[in-house]
Amino acid sequence: MVSLGVTHYLLKPFTFAAFRDKLHRYAEYRRQVLAEGEVAAQHEVDRMFATLRGPAAHTLPKGLDxxxxxxxxxxxxxxxxxxxxxxxxxxxxxxxxxxxxxxxxxxxxxxxxxxxxxxxxxxxxxxxxx
Missing domain, CATH: 1.10.10.10 (Winged helix-like DNA-binding domain superfamily/Winged helix DNA-binding domain)
Structure with missing residues (x-):
């Protein structure tokens, strides 16, 4: 899907803030893609896709309180x-x-x-x- 241009998605219903956040992340991702040119190493690919995900949520795994x-x-x-x-x-x-x-x-x-x-x-x- 990424090779076809799909990088992320939103599930409905979503807020405008969530939509805006995804757009900002995508803009940063595109900036990195254009700045990097051709990516050769896996850690570079991982870093670029991490931009789309954003900071890790501080939630506990299921079953932990x-x-x-x-x-x-x-x-x-x-x-x-x-x-x-x-x-x-x-x-x-x-x-x-x-x-x-x-x-x-x-x-x-x-x-x-x-x-x-x-x-x-x-x-x-x-x-x-x-």
């Missing part, structure tokens, strides 16, 4: 490495839920995980704020 996320972040606030079980106890949620939120935070680069070797067997995973 802002209040629970704040509780999980609060349990990591003191910078002590915590396991998913410890976070679950502090936040008042299940270990599985804590792990899902912690892994989201790692993917969003808001937390880091590292193995903790303390006892024989499989190391425990600890999470810290990034």
């Amino acid at each position: 802002e209040q629970t996320l704040r509780a999980v972040l609060g349990s990591l606030a003191d910078d002590a490495g915590r396991s998913a079980s410890e976070v679950a106890g502090l936040a008042g949620i299940s270990r599985v839920t804590a792990r899902r939120y912690l892994e989201y935070l790692v993917a969003a680069e808001r937390a880091v995980r590292a193995p903790h070797y303390g006892t024989p067997g499989r190391p425990e995973v600890e999470y810290r704020p990034a």
Whole structure:
């Protein structure tokens, strides 16, 4: 579709502000296309199409809740490495839920995980704020 000139679309009903935003993004995209000429690298193509998408929305993935996320972040606030079980106890949620939120935070680069070797067997995973 892009080779035919289709770069983006709007779903009805839409507001004038959404329409104006798409037009401005398209104008910037066209400016980049004309300035770049022929694009050779994938990262250049990705950068140009990112102009059409605009900044990433700060919405949580399906199934994650802002209040629970704040509780999980609060349990990591003191910078002590915590396991998913410890976070679950502090936040008042299940270990599985804590792990899902912690892994989201790692993917969003808001937390880091590292193995903790303390006892024989499989190391425990600890999470810290990034």
